[in-house]
Amino acid sequence: MVGPRIDGPGARPSAYRYREIARVFARHGLGFLTSALGVERYIPFHRRLFGTRSAAELYSRPERVRLALEELGPAFIKLGQILSTRVDLLPPEYIGELSRLQDSASPLPAAVVRQAVEADLGRPVDQVFASFQDEALAAASIGQVHAAVLDGAEVAVKVRRPGVVERIQEDLEILRTLASTAARRSRLLADYDIVSLVEEFAQTLRAETDYLREASSAERFRQAALGRPFVHVPRVFWQTTTARILTLERIHGVKIDDVEALDRLGIDRHLVAERDADTVLTMIFDDGFFHADPHPGNFFVGQDASIGIVDFGMVGHLDPGLQDRLAWALLAFSSSDLERQVDVLFELGIARRRVDREALRRDLQQLRARYYGRALGEIPVRQAVFDGLAIVRRHRLQLPPNVALLAKTLVMHETLVRRLDPSFDATAMISRYGRRMIVRQLSPGVLGRLMSQGAADWAQLWVDGPKQLRRVLGMLERGDLEVGMRPAGLEAAVAHLERITNRLIAGILVAAMLVAAAIVFAAIAHR
Numbered sequence: 001m002v003g004p005r006i007d008g009p010g011a012r013p014s015a016y017r018y019r020e021i022a023r024v025f026a027r028h029g030l031g032f033l034t035s036a037l038g039v040e041r042y043i044p045f046h047r048r049l050f051g052t053r054s055a056a057e058l059y060s061r062p063e064r065v066r067l068a069l070e071e072l073g074p075a076f077i078k079l080g081q082i083l084s085t086r087v088d089l090l091p092p093e094y095i096g097e098l099s100r101l102q103d104s105a106s107p108l109p110a111a112v113v114r115q116a117v118e119a120d121l122g123r124p125v126d127q128v129f130a131s132f133q134d135e136a137l138a139a140a141s142i143g144q145v146h147a148a149v150l151d152g153a154e155v156a157v158k159v160r161r162p163g164v165v166e167r168i169q170e171d172l173e174i175l176r177t178l179a180s181t182a183a184r185r186s187r188l189l190a191d192y193d194i195v196s197l198v199e200e201f202a203q204t205l206r207a208e209t210d211y212l213r214e215a216s217s218a219e220r221f222r223q224a225a226l227g228r229p230f231v232h233v234p235r236v237f238w239q240t241t242t243a244r245i246l247t248l249e250r251i252h253g254v255k256i257d258d259v260e261a262l263d264r265l266g267i268d269r270h271l272v273a274e275r276d277a278d279t280v281l282t283m284i285f286d287d288g289f290f291h292a293d294p295h296p297g298n299f300f301v302g303q304d305a306s307i308g309i310v311d312f313g314m315v316g317h318l319d320p321g322l323q324d325r326l327a328w329a330l331l332a333f334s335s336s337d338l339e340r341q342v343d344v345l346f347e348l349g350i351a352r353r354r355v356d357r358e359a360l361r362r363d364l365q366q367l368r369a370r371y372y373g374r375a376l377g378e379i380p381v382r383q384a385v386f387d388g389l390a391i392v393r394r395h396r397l398q399l400p401p402n403v404a405l406l407a408k409t410l411v412m413h414e415t416l417v418r419r420l421d422p423s424f425d426a427t428a429m430i431s432r433y434g435r436r437m438i439v440r441q442l443s444p445g446v447l448g449r450l451m452s453q454g455a456a457d458w459a460q461l462w463v464d465g466p467k468q469l470r471r472v473l474g475m476l477e478r479g480d481l482e483v484g485m486r487p488a489g490l491e492a493a494v495a496h497l498e499r500i501t502n503r504l505i506a507g508i509l510v511a512a513m514l515v516a517a518a519i520v521f522a523a524i525a526h527r
Contacts, residue, residue: 017174018042024071028064036189038181062097070101074141074164075171077103078205082314085292085408087385088392088399089192095408099295103140105161110134113146113159120242128240132157142168142209147250150237154250156310157240158211165209172202192398200401208313211246217312218248224287230275232308251308253300257419262301271305273417273424279307280413281433284406288318292405294412316405326403338365355395363391385411 022042025034034040059067069080083090084098113134114125125132130149137145143160179198183190207213215236222233234249241247254261256276262269276299283290291298293314300308318326342361367387385407392399399407414426 028068037178062094066097075168088404105141107136107139156250158246160244230306253302256299257296270421273420285433290316292316
């Protein structure tokens with residue numbers, strides 16, 4: 001259910017929508033949310049006193065959260081789907097339930113769809129396409145898909161629902177207000193910087209409503225997959241693609257988790273599992289650009305066991321700097337150096353409060369003891385990831401969004417390949433790709449780049465250091481230091497010095513790694 005439309009993007013959210021949100025939460029027995037979000041004043045007094053018991057009796061709390069989000073419409077459904085990727089923030093029972101969120105809606109009338117297509121493309125539908133099916137192949141809250149034929153090719157045309165962006169904008173403004181209120185009322189939510197999380201969500205949702213961005217992502221995946229004959233990424237038909245209309249080559253096949261259909265067609269499920277794992281690991285470790293919504297409805301299997309991929313609205317990025325940190329993390333966790341492993345968690349995560357380093361070290365030691373010495377095939381990726389993320393949540397470390405997406409993607413694909421082939425050793429395959437990334441990061445070219453950067457930072461520190469130090473000492477003599485020993489007015493200068501120092505230390509460590517690289521290469525070669 002979606003509240004009344006607003007007059008324009010600058011209009012203020014209506015009180016009616018706030019009341020609707022409060023009542024939906026109350027009806028599903030989520031009084032703790034209405035209190036945390038500050039919307040309890042919109043609930044009738046008698047309901048605040050007695051509540052709604054039926055929902056709490058019939059469903060678990062994670063189920064009630066999912067049902068409430070589904071009822072509240074597109075923005076809240078997408079919020080739940082994105083939260084289901086934040087395996088560093090929510091426990092597994094919530095992740096599992098939010099992953100079940102169904103983004104479905106009643107199809108728009110054919111006349112409305114045709115009018116939207118014609119408005120964007122400037123010509124009647126029948127003049128653009130050789131044929132266009134009025135019955136939708138799929139209908140979701142943001143858009144729906146129709147089969148068509150264009151220039152002799154079968155295509156899938158995704159059409160954005162008229163007015164949906166304005167409705168989403170209203171809910172995003174409400175979510176920003178609710179997040180600010182929740183951060184003031186809850187220390188835990190403030191520690192997780194819920195306001196920034198909502199801003200990240202808003203950016204992701206805006207990207208999903210812009211079909212030109214999705215088309216660009218599809219094109220990037222297609223270019224990366226050109227050398228992989230068993231991966232099929234649809235071609236983009238740019239002449240009939242706009243911000244509201246997306247035209248892609250139509251992908252045919254069996255849903256990848258439909259094992260009965262695969263067996264009926266005689267398709268080798270072990271081969272499909274191997275190809276799916278190879279596809280996602282290549283995206284992550286080689287391309288640094290991966291499909292971040294890997295539910296089975298987005299992956300299809302052809303008669304030749306090829307993998308067809310659709311829906312590129314949610315993607316993950318691993319920039320070279322993050323890939324560097326992940327490589328060093330793999331090195332650290334393959335060693336017995338617990339101190340270095342603690343350092344890696346601090347480097348990958350964002351501490352929203354003071355962290356007990358010794359407690360974190362003990363947790364990592366217990367985690368290592370749980371899996372140390374076991375054969376790769378005996379280590380369940382899903383459980384190992386969730387165990388590690390439980391430590392992240394316990395110490396309130398928040399991973400960068402793309403690292404959280406990466407963890408979620410690995411877990412979902414590991415579950416999928418085990419359904420296809422219970423004997424498939426996903427852990428060994430992940431380990432093989434991880435070692436390959438380590439080798440690449442320890443190559444002379446990468447090490448040389450890091451050393452050059454370290455040398456440049458050393459030179460910059462040599463030149464700028466005395467000047468910055470004199471400024472700090474001058475502030476100290478004049479008594480202009482704030483409590484905490486941070487000079488007032490010099491935050492930017494101090495941050496600059498910290499950045500230079502961190503890079504300098506990295507450069508020195510890389511020099512030491514040149515000696516260790518030969519040992520690492522030898523160890524990898526003999527495994």
